[in-house]
Amino acid sequence: xxxxxxxxxxxxxxxxxxxxxxxxxxxxxxxxxxxxxxxxxxxxxxxxxxxxxxxxxxxxxxxxxxxxxxxxxxxxxxxxxxxxxxxxxxxxxxxxxxxxxxxxxxxxxxxxxxxxxxxxxxxxxxxxxxxxxxxxxxxxxxxxxxxxxxxxxxxxxxxxxxxxxxxxxxxxxxxxxxxxxxxxxxxxxxxxxxxxxxxxxxxxxxxxxxxxxxxxxxxxxxxxxxxxxxxxxxxxxxxxxxxx
Amino acid sequence: xxxxxxxxxxxxxxxxxxxxxxxxxxxxxxxxxxxxxxxxxxxxxxxxxxxxxxxxxxxxxxxxxxxxxxxxxxxxxxxxxxxxxxxxxxxxxxxxxxxxxxxxxxxxxxxxxxxxxxxxxxxxxxxxxxxxxxxxxxxxxxxxxxxxxxxxxxxxxxxxxxxxxxxxxxxxxxxxxxxxxxxxxxxxxxxxxxxxxxxxxxxxxxxxxxxxxxxxxxxxxxxxxxxxxxxxxxxxxxxxxxxxxxxxxxxxxxxxxxxxxxxxxxxxxxxxxxxxxxxxxxxxxxxxxxxxxxxxxxxxxxxxxxxxxxxxxxxxxxxxxxxxxxxxxxxxxxxxxxxxxxxxxxxxxxxxxxxxxxxxxxxxxxxxxxxxxxxxxxxxxxxxxxxxxxxxxxxxxxxxxxxxxxxxxxxxxxxxxxxxxxxxxxxxxxxxxxxxxxxxxxxxxxxxxxxxxxxxxxxxxxxxxxxxxxxxxxxxxxxxxxxxxxxxxxxxxxxxxxxxxxxxxxxxxxxxxxxxxxxxxxxxxxxxxxxxxxxxxxxxxxxxxxxxxxxxxxxxxxxxxxxxxxxxxxxxxxxxxxxxxxxxxxxxxxxxxxxxxxxxxxxxxxxxxxxxxxxxxxxxxxxxxx
Numbered sequence: 001x002x003x004x005x006x007x008x009x010x011x012x013x014x015x016x017x018x019x020x021x022x023x024x025x026x027x028x029x030x031x032x033x034x035x036x037x038x039x040x041x042x043x044x045x046x047x048x049x050x051x052x053x054x055x056x057x058x059x060x061x062x063x064x065x066x067x068x069x070x071x072x073x074x075x076x077x078x079x080x081x082x083x084x085x086x087x088x089x090x091x092x093x094x095x096x097x098x099x100x101x102x103x104x105x106x107x108x109x110x111x112x113x114x115x116x117x118x119x120x121x122x123x124x125x126x127x128x129x130x131x132x133x134x135x136x137x138x139x140x141x142x143x144x145x146x147x148x149x150x151x152x153x154x155x156x157x158x159x160x161x162x163x164x165x166x167x168x169x170x171x172x173x174x175x176x177x178x179x180x181x182x183x184x185x186x187x188x189x190x191x192x193x194x195x196x197x198x199x200x201x202x203x204x205x206x207x208x209x210x211x212x213x214x215x216x217x218x219x220x221x222x223x224x225x226x227x228x229x230x231x232x233x234x235x236x237x238x239x240x241x242x243x244x
Numbered sequence: 245x246x247x248x249x250x251x252x253x254x255x256x257x258x259x260x261x262x263x264x265x266x267x268x269x270x271x272x273x274x275x276x277x278x279x280x281x282x283x284x285x286x287x288x289x290x291x292x293x294x295x296x297x298x299x300x301x302x303x304x305x306x307x308x309x310x311x312x313x314x315x316x317x318x319x320x321x322x323x324x325x326x327x328x329x330x331x332x333x334x335x336x337x338x339x340x341x342x343x344x345x346x347x348x349x350x351x352x353x354x355x356x357x358x359x360x361x362x363x364x365x366x367x368x369x370x371x372x373x374x375x376x377x378x379x380x381x382x383x384x385x386x387x388x389x390x391x392x393x394x395x396x397x398x399x400x401x402x403x404x405x406x407x408x409x410x411x412x413x414x415x416x417x418x419x420x421x422x423x424x425x426x427x428x429x430x431x432x433x434x435x436x437x438x439x440x441x442x443x444x445x446x447x448x449x450x451x452x453x454x455x456x457x458x459x460x461x462x463x464x465x466x467x468x469x470x471x472x473x474x475x476x477x478x479x480x481x482x483x484x485x486x487x488x489x490x491x492x493x494x495x496x497x498x499x500x501x502x503x504x505x506x507x508x509x510x511x512x513x514x515x516x517x518x519x520x521x522x523x524x525x526x527x528x529x530x531x532x533x534x535x536x537x538x539x540x541x542x543x544x545x546x547x548x549x550x551x552x553x554x555x556x557x558x559x560x561x562x563x564x565x566x567x568x569x570x571x572x573x574x575x576x577x578x579x580x581x582x583x584x585x586x587x588x589x590x591x592x593x594x595x596x597x598x599x600x601x602x603x604x605x606x607x608x609x610x611x612x613x614x615x616x617x618x619x620x621x622x623x624x625x626x627x628x629x630x631x632x633x634x635x636x637x638x639x640x641x642x643x644x645x646x647x648x649x650x651x652x653x654x655x656x657x658x659x660x661x662x663x664x665x666x667x668x669x670x671x672x673x674x675x676x677x678x679x680x681x682x683x684x685x686x687x688x689x690x691x692x693x694x695x696x697x698x699x700x701x702x703x704x705x706x707x708x709x710x711x712x713x714x715x716x717x718x719x720x721x722x723x724x725x726x727x728x729x730x731x732x733x734x735x736x737x738x739x740x741x742x743x744x745x746x747x748x749x750x751x752x753x754x755x756x757x758x759x760x761x762x763x764x765x766x767x768x769x770x771x772x773x774x775x776x777x778x779x780x781x782x783x784x785x786x787x788x789x790x791x792x793x794x795x796x797x798x799x800x801x802x803x804x805x806x807x808x809x810x811x812x813x814x815x816x817x818x819x820x821x822x823x824x825x826x827x828x829x830x831x832x833x834x835x836x837x838x839x840x841x842x843x844x845x846x847x848x849x850x851x852x853x854x855x856x857x858x859x860x861x862x863x864x865x866x867x868x869x870x
Contacts, residue, residue, distance in 0.1 A: 169311030175765030
């Protein structure tokens with residue numbers, strides 16, 4: 001290995017390239033930091049805060065914190081995992097997440113994080129918001145009940161699909177996903193079932209119609225491997241090459 | 245596709261006018277929407293669609309921005325939109341009962357539009373009229389002292405359908421209430437005097453003048469001695485930001501000056517939203533020239549040619565007077581090109597209005613708003629000093645900080661440093677309100693004790709003081725010897741006084757509602773946490789609280805402290821923590837159980853069935869209720 005700058009993650013040296021954030025460098029070095037709204041193909045924006053770790057004494061979102069030589073990152077601590085557990089509980093309490101009846105069960109990042117972080121109880125009183133379902137599109141179902149406001153579909157539609165189908169409106173606890181049509185319905189947008197925005201949803205908010213339970217529960221992505229292992233497979237690994 | 249058909253709708257003249265005024269610039273989206281709101285009283289869907297089409301941006305983006313700001317209404321409002329300020333000081337002046345009475349008298353439900361479409365009534369966050377509350381906004385215009393008498397008058401004017409332009413002027417007369425002047429409020433400087441002084445500081449060095457003239461037009465007067473001389477004076481003064489965080493002003497200006505990019509901006513943060521603060525209202529109303537002198541000096545130091553004032557929407561009534569001041573200064577050669585005859589010294593200022601969002605007082609959220617987006621704080625680094633407005637190096641300073649810079653230009657850094665304490669140079673203007681005989685502005689050298697302020701303002705039987713608003717610190721009588729200074733009690737200016745008749749639990753609950761209402765919703769901990777905090781406090785308020793709730797609150801706090809995206813989330817639990825620590829009985833006397841009490845009251849839920857069946861015998865009640 002040539003002279004790459006490094007920082008310390010839980011006592012282990014992690015090399016990084018210029019412009020990488022702490023999370024990006026960790027993942028490409030094969031080190032897992034729990035995360036939700038981060039996706040290797042998109043600019044990190046740091047809203048879910050699940051990837052928070054202690055960096056040189058301060059707690060910050062590692063997905064947006066630029067890696068600097070010599071920094072000391074504490075991630076796999078009970079304190080940080082406790083914090084992440086609470087954040088995941090908050091997301092569960094905020095929306096309407098009923099895993100047993102959700103088509104995304106087993107493929108869902110929120111659920112997988114819950115299992116991996118050891119979320120055993122709801123922790124907070126559920127808010128049970130009233131959110132309608134948008135079934136106006138022939139091929140795509142939009143279930144706002146399961147939206148975790150990660151903005152991945154917003155970013156994907158804008159940056160990859162070049163469409164801007166999704167955006168956020170409202171603020172605070174009323175913040176919500178909206179779609180780009182006068183009627184406000186997905187069926188009136190130019191979204192296509194092949195769009196990146198459809199594929200990228202980490203939960204069961206954007207689903208393809210007509211594919212229900214094509215893969216049986218028990219054989220799905222995070223049924224087979226915990227997210228902490230799966231996420232490393234998904235991360236770009238410039239040096240060693242990825243698993244295919 | 246489906247749009248082409250709907251294009252048949254006639255174009256909206258208000259949309260056309262707003263777009264023309266704003267140069268069809270998507271970056272001006274907040275201003276365009278705000279002007280449409282003023283014209284229509286709300287934002288009709290057709291107008292939003294037209295704005296999106298004309299600006300070439302998605303309708304979803306337009307709706308997203310419209311949905312972020314509290315003053316932008318996406319539902320029809322009454323011909324008269326009446327907003328009652330809901331700060332704790334307004335409540336102390338009876339705003340809740342007054343609003344209920346006002347609604348009854350007009351047959352309108354809070355949050356709704358009256359059947360005849362005449363009036364809609366709702367609450368809004370602190371309007372900066374705490375010294376002359378309760379505060380009211382009617383169609384965006386501020387009315388102070390909105391007590392019973394005034395509200396009767398307002399009601400009559402509404403029922404008469406009198407256009408608001410024709411309402412008696414005295415309704416809108418807002419007092420300065422300056423109770424104590426020191427260096428800043430008593431400066432007595434003439435317009436431009438401080439800018440002139442700043443230029444003259446280096447006049448002795450003749451050689452630098454040519455260098456300054458030459459380099460200015462090229463963007464950064466790196467080699468100019470004049471700006472550096474002034475900057476050194478700011479450094480010597482020890483001036484720190486007055487918005488609360490207390491960052492060293494000279495360091496901020498130097499970093500901006502040193503940033504490589506050529507175009508720079510000076511932005512005045514006049515989005516004074518911290519509940520209980522109203523000092524900027526007075527500085528903008530009566531000391532605007534001092535502020536503009538300060539902005540011009542900042543521009544001189546960093547090499548900026550453009551300045552912006554981000555004026556909070558609640559101070560909409562200050563827009564015209566400020567525009568008039570800008571115009572007067574342009575005529576006097578104090579804004580525009582070649583200021584004070586100095587060739588190449590160009591600087592002008594424009595004003596942007598906010599539209600009801602506290603978080604836009606955070607400097608990077610403010611920049612987002614200025615650029616026509618939802619007011620979400622940015623990720624940092626990079627910082628605004630290198631990547632600010634439109635990605636250019638930008639200085640964002642509080643109104644009071646810029647005014648202080650003007651004083652330093654005239655009197656020098658050593659003079660300024662001689663006022664105040666070792667770590668807190670100069671004076672601080674306090675916005676004193678609540679249970680005091682003489683509410684208003686008090687300017688003290690840093691280091692003044694809370695007790696001295698209380699005495700001068702005529703406070704009696706004081707139970708607590710909220711220093712620097714809900715994001716600051718709540719202290720009790722044992723701490724009144726503490727000092728207003730960065731090294732003890734730092735403050736952005738709010739000084740809200742509660743006497744022993746007040747219930748500190750309700751104070752904290754009001755503040756918690758404020759934070760939940762103003763959370764931008766970007767990050768999980770703040771979006772969900774502030775809302776949960778409200779849920780817990782409301783449950784205790786309903787008499788269904790237990791120790792479980794107190795524990796739950798103490799669980800939320802570290803999560804917000806550790807992981808929230810910005811200061812709003814970091815400080816959102818402060819009012820509850822401070823009052824729990826100092827006034828715990830105010831919480832405990834409300835608890836019904838030491839373990840857990842469900843929020844759902846089965847017996848109360850049976851009330852409707854009892855009414856329907858006309859029963860009230862023991863058998864119609866749930867006996868198991870504790």
